[in-house]
Amino acid sequence: MVGARTGPPLPETPLDDPIYVTRPFLPPLAEFVPMLERIWERRVLTNSGPFHQELEARLASFLDAPHVSLTTNGMLALSVALEAAGLEGEVVTTPYSFVATTHSVLLEKLTPVFADVAPHDLNIDPAAIEAAITPRTTAILGVHCYGNPCDVVAIEAIAARHGLTVIYDAAHAFGVRLHGRGVFAHGDYSCVSFHATKAFNTFEGGAVTTGTAAAKLAVDGRKNFGIVDEVRIPTVGTNAKMSEMNAAMGLLQLDHFGHVRRERARVDALYRAGLADVAGIAPLAVPLGVEPNHSYFPVLVGDGFPRSRDGLYEHLKTQGIYSRRYFFPLLSSLPMYRDTPSADPANLPVAGDAAARVLCLPIYPDLADPQVERIVAAIRAA
Ligand SMILES: *Cc1c(COP(=O)(O)O)cnc(C)c1O
Numbered sequence: 001m002v003g004a005r006t007g008p009p010l011p012e013t014p015l016d017d018p019i020y021v022t023r024p025f026l027p028p029l030a031e032f033v034p035m036l037e038r039i040w041e042r043r044v045l046t047n048s049g050p051f052h053q054e055l056e057a058r059l060a061s062f063l064d065a066p067h068v069s070l071t072t073n074g075m076l077a078l079s080v081a082l083e084a085a086g087l088e089g090e091v092v093t094t095p096y097s098f099v100a101t102t103h104s105v106l107l108e109k110l111t112p113v114f115a116d117v118a119p120h121d122l123n124i125d126p127a128a129i130e131a132a133i134t135p136r137t138t139a140i141l142g143v144h145c146y147g148n149p150c151d152v153v154a155i156e157a158i159a160a161r162h163g164l165t166v167i168y169d170a171a172h173a174f175g176v177r178l179h180g181r182g183v184f185a186h187g188d189y190s191c192v193s194f195h196a197t198k199a200f201n202t203f204e205g206g207a208v209t210t211g212t213a214a215a216k217l218a219v220d221g222r223k224n225f226g227i228v229d230e231v232r233i234p235t236v237g238t239n240a241k242m243s244e245m246n247a248a249m250g251l252l253q254l255d256h257f258g259h260v261r262r263e264r265a266r267v268d269a270l271y272r273a274g275l276a277d278v279a280g281i282a283p284l285a286v287p288l289g290v291e292p293n294h295s296y297f298p299v300l301v302g303d304g305f306p307r308s309r310d311g312l313y314e315h316l317k318t319q320g321i322y323s324r325r326y327f328f329p330l331l332s333s334l335p336m337y338r339d340t341p342s343a344d345p346a347n348l349p350v351a352g353d354a355a356a357r358v359l360c361l362p363i364y365p366d367l368a369d370p371q372v373e374r375i376v377a378a379i380r381a382a
Helices: 029-042 050-063 074-084 100-107 126-132 152-162 213-222 244-275 309-318 349-357 369-380
Strands: 067-071 090-093 111-114 137-143 165-169 189-193 206-210 281-283 297-301 358-361
Touching (some): 029 050, 074 189, 074 206, 074 213, 100 111, 126 152, 297 349
Parallel strands (some): 165 189
16 A cells, blocks of 8 residues: 555544544553452352442442442433332423433333423423323323523422322433532432443442432332342332442442542533633523532534534534533433424423534543633634
């Protein structure tokens, strides 16, 4: 071949050095090996082993959650929470989320009823919840979208007035604090994901946090086939237990979470400074009183920008920058939901507008300053 060279290829175009929306953080492997050795010595691989118990205790304290029950992933955390709550009928929820939120409702044979989101935080709007409640409503399923807490005070008041269970899909909200207190202190159940793409990962994993010991017991049963003890199996349950290997990874990740949060905050600050004067690009503000985890960097592409949201998304791709349109399409537009009356786009104008304008830019702990500058420059040049 003419011009062939030896050695590693040089990046000639941005496509040779792609930047994806996220890249999982991993602690040094040398720190994990001794934990694996402990597992090999003990031969306790799962079923609430020592690492599992230690991680539940440490997370309860770190998250300000009264009780923690670890699960295989965030999706099963939602499923077992909905089961443990013993719900039937309708669950009022948001159309502006990842599919797991409403799929869990449907899989538990409940009916999702969509309520619109509020424009300032894109979280379910308490006024819209109130309007969606019927005699068949048994629960509110809010999502702390991008880690920004729902209006937990208003939601608690609505739930108390109507006798409803409050469940939060807190998949994005690991380590988020509201007025100095962990957001997991709120709600009857909160479900978090430790997926590779989330702010805190155990490769795959998740947890249900509960307000009461009785609710934790119900979750613990549901995630272990409904078994209470050797002879008592009073309910149907699934297998949603976290293994010792994932729990060990969680303990190690927890030691490094301060670093992860600081590095994410650095990227967040660089974006906000670099994009401040770009007309038509509006980063979502962090609400007052919130200590965020910077798990996402959503911007809304307005009419003042020379390209549409999809135009910017495609332009960035040509520069080797892979942003994501979280959350587009709206859940209410998917085939299994769109025929329900509350899925009418006229009922969900704020969510519809956000889904058409939002773009999540790459953010992760080892995204270097020059890479962030490259992304900012690509947006400015669009
Ligand atoms: C990631 C995510 C989930 C699912 O979590 P898994 O651990 O991937 O099963 C649920 N809800 C939301 C909002 C998510 O972003």
